[in-house]
Amino acid sequence: MDTRIAELRYKEVISVEDGTRYGYVGDMEIDLESGQVRALVVPGRRRFFGLFGREEDKVIPWGAVKRFGEDIILVEK
Template identity: 40%
Template sequence: MQEDKSLHSLDNLRAMEIIDINTGAKLGFIKDLKIDCEESRVLSIILPSRRPSWFGKSDDIEIPWKNVKKIGVDVVLVDGDEYILKE
């Protein structure tokens, strides 16, 4: 069986909305990617926090790439259960 290895540009990934598969919640859009340059692979995606803290500083949410479950045409599905703060 052939493994699906579709390619996506960074611009395309940043334009896709991130959805948590556990809750269906919209988490936002990719702010940044953490990349291992020696291995040429993505380590994690960085999302902006929904809750700004004092003085306008916010803590970003980092979701490991292994938690990215599916990349669709316009959304990225992630298992963000342990990384997303509950309301």
């Protein structure tokens, strides 16, 4: 299954272990020398409608990604 980087924003990241929903991919960390993806970044959830900022972003190492689905990414973290 081929996936473009732009399509990752529409995939929800879910833990295989306990079903925790982390959110949708907001960014990626890429090694510029090798061109390989190092991690997926999921933005932190907003606190009280965004008035009190956000939680910390979740950085999920590429090695923790187990499977890509049509609309989800399963990770082991």
